[in-house]
Amino acid sequence: MPDHATATAKVAVFVSGTGTNMAALLYASRLPGSPYEIALVAANDPAAPALALARAEGVPTFALAHAGMAREDHDAAMERAARDAGAQYIVLAGYMRILTPGFVGRWEGRMLNIHPSLLPAYPGLDTHARAIAAGDSYGGTSVHLVTEELDAGEILGQIAIAIQPGDTPAALAARVRLAEHQLYPRVLADFVSRWNDPQHLLARVRTLALALPRTHERESHGAPGFRVGTEKSGKFFAHFSDRHHGAPHVSLLVKCAGLDELETLVEAQPHAYHKPAYYGASGWIGVILNRADLDWDDVAHWLRRSWQQVAPKSIAGLLDTADAS
Ligand code: GRF
Numbered sequence: 001m002p003d004h005a006t007a008t009a010k011v012a013v014f015v016s017g018t019g020t021n022m023a024a025l026l027y028a029s030r031l032p033g034s035p036y037e038i039a040l041v042a043a044n045d046p047a048a049p050a051l052a053l054a055r056a057e058g059v060p061t062f063a064l065a066h067a068g069m070a071r072e073d074h075d076a077a078m079e080r081a082a083r084d085a086g087a088q089y090i091v092l093a094g095y096m097r098i099l100t101p102g103f104v105g106r107w108e109g110r111m112l113n114i115h116p117s118l119l120p121a122y123p124g125l126d127t128h129a130r131a132i133a134a135g136d137s138y139g140g141t142s143v144h145l146v147t148e149e150l151d152a153g154e155i156l157g158q159i160a161i162a163i164q165p166g167d168t169p170a171a172l173a174a175r176v177r178l179a180e181h182q183l184y185p186r187v188l189a190d191f192v193s194r195w196n197d198p199q200h201l202l203a204r205v206r207t208l209a210l211a212l213p214r215t216h217e218r219e220s221h222g223a224p225g226f227r228v229g230t231e232k233s234g235k236f237f238a239h240f241s242d243r244h245h246g247a248p249h250v251s252l253l254v255k256c257a258g259l260d261e262l263e264t265l266v267e268a269q270p271h272a273y274h275k276p277a278y279y280g281a282s283g284w285i286g287v288i289l290n291r292a293d294l295d296w297d298d299v300a301h302w303l304r305r306s307w308q309q310v311a312p313k314s315i316a317g318l319l320d321t322a323d324a325s
Helices: 020-029 049-056 071-084 101-106 127-133 169-196 198-210 259-268 296-310
Strands: 009-015 036-043 061-063 089-092 111-115 138-145 155-162 215-220 223-228 235-242 250-255 284-288
Touching: 009 020, 009 071, 009 169, 020 036, 020 049, 020 169, 036 049, 036 071, 036 169, 049 061, 071 101, 089 169, 111 169, 127 138, 127 169, 138 169, 155 169, 198 215, 198 223, 198 235, 198 250, 198 296, 215 235, 223 296, 235 296, 250 296, 259 284, 284 296
Parallel strands: 009 036, 009 089, 036 061, 089 111
Antiparallel strands: 111 138, 138 155, 215 223, 223 235, 235 250, 250 284
16 A cells, blocks of 8 residues: 555556457546556466456556456465565456356455446446336446445446437446446545545544444534533543644554553654644544554554443443453
8 A cells, every 4th residue: 555645556457358448447547646556467367358458558458368267366376476576456347257256355445346337227238228127217436346246346436427318328338337427446546545535534434433332513713523411511531633733644543552552653653653743742642544554453452442432431432442452
């Protein structure tokens, strides 16, 4: 993952056929300011036209026919090629293979797919014919995260495409393809930039903080904060800080055990923790959120710990102490 704001994210694109989406992704990546670059185009069919296009454009390629290979072995070879190319994300663009759960698990949250329907409608094949036969007014395209269940991961972006009277699956597919070429580069660019996007980071923090018992959100000195207890007498257990007082970080301020723990963590892991202005002196540690290798389980853990420390005795039992320690 990019470890500073100017690095571009490296992406491996997996294809099986024509690769018009791969081409759209590639050409968009060559516009100034693209946050991603295509580090590899890999195919399960050595004759895929997408490979020739990538080669002509100077993009490294990898091809391995899957026939006669165990699914695990083929996946492993594709994955190795992606890792060797330094890929931080895998993008499926017309890759007509079901991936093994192990592979999907290792790339969870870092593998995207494009599907020619408005998911959750019409997962699987023949989407255009099915939408036309059902009399739908719209078909569409969706970019989603890849999970074990086919075409079912979080939807990252969609475009609806009107179905015209007399439309054929082929005619609709051609318009869907045009929309896909707009959608995929935009969604991918946004996705690889998420780690440094304060709005995205705040949304995730909010979800985790408000999932804890008896919590609510309250602004504090113009910044979002989260309290435990009643609206009237609750206490803050977390503050969201977006580059405050000239700090380069977007961070989450939570209560730690005290200044000793704070100083130790900041010294040992300066990329992950900082001592916030003002708050630091009273035992609030800054957990740096805008770093590409952030582990959200750690953030959840800090929130629970801080909640536990601040919650009034009467409700502290609502969170399992063992969980929060
Ligand atoms: C696209 O329609 C995509 O939605 C589906 O496969 C097709 C790939 O087309 N997953 P191309 O190879 O990118 O032209």
